[in-house]
Amino acid sequence: MTNQGYQSPQVDVAALTRVLDGPYAEVRQTVRDGLVKHAGLLDEALELDRAAYRQRVLEVVLEMAEAGHTGLGFPKEYGGGGDIGASIAAFETLGLGDLSVMTKVGVQFGLFGGAILHLGSKVHHDAYLDDLISGRLLGCFAMTETGHGSNVQALGTEARYDVKTGEFVIHTPDDAARKDYIGNAALHARAAVVFAQLVIDGESEGVHAFVVPLRDEEGATLPGVRIEDCGPKIGLNGVDNGRIWFDNVRVPRTALLNRYADVSETGEYSSAIENRGRRFFTTLGTLVQGRVSVGGAGINASKVAITIAVKYALQRRQFAATDPDTEELLLDYGMHQRRLFPLLARTYALHFAQEVLAADLHRVSSNPDAADDERRALESRAAGTKALGTWHASETIQECREACGGAGYLSANRFDALRADTDVFTTFEGDNHVLLQLVAKGLLTDYSSEFEDLDQFGMMRFVAGVAVETVIERTNVHKLLERIRDVLPGGDDAWDADAGLLDPDYHLMMLRWREEHMLAGVARRLKRGMDDGMNPGEVFSRCQDHVIGAARAHVERLVLEAFVDKIATLEDGPNKAALNLLCDLYALSVIEGDRAWWMEHGRLTTQRAKAITAEIGSLCRKLRPIADDLVDALGVPPELRRTEMLDG
Known part of the structure; x- marks a missing residue:
């Protein structure tokens, strides 16, 4: 049932694939090969219980990290590939396989790692990038709250600066301000990039990002941190989504990701971007x-x-x-x-x-x-x-x-x-x-x-x-x-x-x-x-x-x-x-x-x-x-x- 008298073109499949793969054809093929290697995960996702499935997804992600497939967008001096375009091509191609693997990669290396890379300064890069790129440090991206979805400027979590100790006090004032639906949080994250209202002398300077430890090296939740599993979801059950509350958790002043704003030891707030709205937009724009x-x-x-x-x-x-x-x-x-x-x-x-x-x-x-x-x-x-x-x-x-x-x-x-x-x-x-x-x-x-x-x-x-x-x-x-x-x-x-x-x-x-x-x-x-x-x-x-x-x-x-x-x-x-x-x-x-x-x-x-x-x-x-x-x-x-x- 084709058009009479019309001769369809004879497609060169391999050449057309090269057109689609573009300049990162080698990267895409490497990821495809990895997905084929782990194709059995598609069956395991149907057969394993939720806990075992989460563990298998974690194992695959860590194996990919060890092979260097997940750190392509990070600076070379920290073990990355130094190529954001290659990173995007690799991540997109993960969409052909098990999507829990893709999502967990996105949380760990795109959100958690990306926030530290783009919002932090060299002190944060030196402290975290090598370990998070290799998978030795697993983290999460704690922005969304139960009471605030897209309206990030209205987040309720607070980071009050204590000038006496030189620390930020991270606190969840009520259940509406709990961090919710956070990937990696329920089981595997040892740290979180937490978005909170930076409060100095009772006045908020707007939403900023902080690196906050969640668990020790054995996986035990740290004092002042409470985490619950979000439970079964419609999909992506290989990803451990969780809810997080903070009860006056103290972190050092250097926990503030300070590329665009900083707080001195004496509690003086400074930013090269004077306009508060523009500063907030710039912060989100980096992500x-x-x-x-x-x-x-x-x-x-x-x-x-x-x-x-x-x-x-x-x-x-x-x-x-x-x-x-x-x-x-x-x-x-x-x-x-x-x-x-x-x-x-x-x-x-x-x-x-x-x-x-x-x-x-x-x-x-x-x-x-x-x-x-x-x-x-x-x-x-x-x-x-x-x-x-x-x-x-x-x-x-x-x-x-x-x-x-x-x-x-x-x-x-x-x-x-x-x-x-x-x-x-x-x-x-x-x-x-x-x-x-x-x-x-x-x-x-x-x-x-x-x-x-x-x-x-x-x-x-x-x-x-x-x-x-x-x-x-x-x-x-x-x-x-x-x-x-x-x-x-x-x-x-x-x-x-x-x-x-x-x-x-x-x-x-x-x-x-x-x-x-x-x-x-x-x-x-x-x-x-x-x-x-x-x-x-x-x-x-x-x-x-x-x-x-x-x-x-x-x-x-x-x-x-x-x-x-x-x-x-x-x-x-x-x-x-x-x-x-x-x-x-x-x-x-x-x-x-x-x-x-x-x-x-x-x-x-x-x-x-x-x-x-x-x-x-x-x-x-x-x-x-x-x-x-x-x-x-x-x-x-x-x-x-x-x-x-x-x-x-």
């Missing part, structure tokens, strides 16, 4: 690597799901459709193609968007002189890509499970673990809806100084303080329409009819116009509400769906641009032709998915909308002969796909 990593892991988990589903659809037959004596392969049915191929196209698209993001992170993090607006733009892009990447994982895994019928319901075929383990990705390292608000704030304020005010009031004050026309001009709606008139001979009124459906300029114009129109609309709504004297919180609440919609439109445009730009770097040939098919399918699927919006705003006729739907079907039929090659190129080793697909 952007976590969001980049989680988004990449979600995209890689999607690769596993789509590979399994396509492979199954190439085995399983059901009903006779074209030949009365032969049952049809599932993948030959148009509906099955429609279910899977747009997800495959989006997986490729997000992979290349993640590649751009990881390169930006490597560049900015390696440049101590990077401008503030560069860092804020990176934070925004990381937030948006993480949101779309992890939502894509949830959607893809569920759709692929259903597409595999009863076989997809068997634990041996991984969908239960993939679904359960990735479910939390949409909320850890930032709830996706909150992250998209962060994206929108950056767009509306043009990453100005007010951007560090992470609550909505900072954004509201900015938008209310400028003419709405200024925001609209910055979104370039009118300039975009001028570009449309230049590109399309029929002008603005005819752009919908004259552009080719498979023209990437048309795809990009559509997505840019939607993004900029929606952003200008948000600015108008916010401005109008403030001009009418409404409470800023109420104004923002009423516009919140528009804010998130504009942010999502922005990130979808970035994803398409990354895909188009990547293809432009390739030499003409079958692989480039195959990627063009996937890129066209991704772009048209985005337009089709929001066609009501474009029709409401006069940018899509009913005839054009029907033509797009028909073209998507045609693209799916063109992809059908090469679908197996396209999922093979994603690089999921056979040992991680499982082998019981026809038992359902």
Whole structure:
């Protein structure tokens, strides 16, 4: 059931995998080899009790640390690899295997280690990095509290400075301030990076980070520290999440991670960043690597799901459709193609968007002189890509499970673990809806100084303080329409009819116009509400769906641009032709998915909308002969796909 007269390109799988693996192909392959070595853990996760599973995950993580696979982003002088890009590539690839291993690696080396590296000074690096990189010192990242999730500025844990002893006193004033859902805390962490309100003479200087010991070398909890196991979770039960209370625990003054602020022996607070809001934003901004990593892991988990589903659809037959004596392969049915191929196209698209993001992170993090607006733009892009990447994982895994019928319901075929383990990705390292608000704030304020005010009031004050026309001009709606008139001979009124459906300029114009129109609309709504004297919180609440919609439109445009730009770097040939098919399918699927919006705003006729739907079907039929090659190129080793697909 392919397009008559159309010859699908002959994919060079190995070459396409090299394109996907990019500059860190060797790192990715090394991690794949390690995952294959430990592929039995996927079975053990089903067979072992929770305590034994946690122990096996710990053993695998420590073995990876000993082999040097987990410290690639740390300085070489402490035993690391000195390459943040390599670190991101390695972590993303862990998403192909057992996700408890990946998460425990992320907690130990990304969060705990990353906080000490990025928020600490040389004294902390010398004290901790060598041991934590090797796995001799296990730790956790104690930020989230029971009563405070995304609102980090309102954390209740206190770090009061005692000038008489030169110590900080870490204290949990009530149960709402207990540290909760903390990975590594229940069993294995001997230390924690604790985020707490730094209090001097009864006055808080805001949230800062401290290294606080939790257990002795034998694993016994230290005095003043109380830890409880969070118990069974929906997924990731190889990770020991726990709750932590501190009862006036004393730590030395040097426990403060003091890259951006310090306290003298006499209790004098100092910081090179005078603005408190900017200081807080800078502190959190250094931890952007976590969001980049989680988004990449979600995209890689999607690769596993789509590979399994396509492979199954190439085995399983059901009903006779074209030949009365032969049952049809599932993948030959148009509906099955429609279910899977747009997800495959989006997986490729997000992979290349993640590649751009990881390169930006490597560049900015390696440049101590990077401008503030560069860092804020990176934070925004990381937030948006993480949101779309992890939502894509949830959607893809569920759709692929259903597409595999009863076989997809068997634990041996991984969908239960993939679904359960990735479910939390949409909320850890930032709830996706909150992250998209962060994206929108950056767009509306043009990453100005007010951007560090992470609550909505900072954004509201900015938008209310400028003419709405200024925001609209910055979104370039009118300039975009001028570009449309230049590109399309029929002008603005005819752009919908004259552009080719498979023209990437048309795809990009559509997505840019939607993004900029929606952003200008948000600015108008916010401005109008403030001009009418409404409470800023109420104004923002009423516009919140528009804010998130504009942010999502922005990130979808970035994803398409990354895909188009990547293809432009390739030499003409079958692989480039195959990627063009996937890129066209991704772009048209985005337009089709929001066609009501474009029709409401006069940018899509009913005839054009029907033509797009028909073209998507045609693209799916063109992809059908090469679908197996396209999922093979994603690089999921056979040992991680499982082998019981026809038992359902």
